[in-house]
Amino acid sequence: MRHFLAVLREDLQAARDRDPAARTALEVALAYPGVHAIWGYRIAHRMWREPGLRLPARLLSQIIRSITGIEIHPGAQLGRRLFMDHGMGIVIGETAMVGDDVVMFHGATLGGVSMNKGKRHPTLGDGVVVGSGARVLGPIWVGDGAKIGANAVVVKDVPAGATAVGVPAVIRRHERPAGAVRDDVHEPALELDPAIWI
Template identity: 75%
Template sequence: MDRVRRFLAVLREDLEAARRRDPAARSSLEVALGYPGVHAVWGYRVAHRMWREPGLRLPARLLSQAVRAATGIEIHPGAQLGRRLFIDHGMGVVIGETSLVGDDVVLFHGATLGGTSMRHGKRHPTLGDGVVVGAGAKILGPVWVGDGARVGANAVVVKDVPALATAVGVPAVVRERSRTTPAPDPDVDPAIYI
């Protein structure tokens, strides 16, 4: 029962993250019923729990493909997503199996966290906390994008991006670094986590 309560708390947290990050969101009901990015993250959370059980990996993959068909967002159930991920608009977002995504990340439509190798092992990116990935951006291979970094729209990242930096272009280059760190979200209870 405690696990169910914690799981529901995380789903509520995903809903609130979308409401806080999208100025067009008018109510929690609207977000819960009409935001495919939220639906994709919720579907992922169920599929990921299944993926952790070896006998449920095939059903987890099938669920992830059903969510993809419904939302246009493909998240492999083996990926590890942090708390309060917000996928804005979402169509065409792809998150590969060995991706690691920190807390409070925002991904815009068409963003890809993809691989560059067909070998087993870590082949997808790692995004730190508070990262923002612009529309159409591609982050490829086992690269690291540091906390608070921003990846510009349509950028192609194939090298690490330092914390608090902005990466733009094809291939992406670091154009600026912020001197401040992103503020933590004061409305979040850090004890709630799956």
């Protein structure tokens, strides 16, 4: 139980760390639907792991959805310190896997493109940013530190550190470690406005 409470406190702190508008822990705890949705998910996910509690877990997830406007299937696997900015309209499917320190903006979807059983939703690495209204679809991989622009539709893997924008999404910029030699000298780097995420 102590570990579970520590994770809930960590979720609260993640919102405070990532949102410059967050003034106090109490404000975040009472007024941030993204935090409420994650807390509800954490309870529903624990229930989901018990075969006899899957229906109540699913019902709890629907109650949380009706309160927050955020739908997270209790079978999804979410990492630590996930932050959902504004949150309204976010959908995370059953087989989605989300790494640590991920940021998702309102209206983002981690969805499927198949009705087959098995892995059908995306996997996000650590430190991924998913912009407002973005659709990340299918059993694809989004690498650590990648960024998905607002309203992008991503249906193919995104390399670590890359930025994907557009419909369908294309890689527009790839982060390289400082001092690395550029291999795209014929294509200038694209400087992206931070507003692309919201």
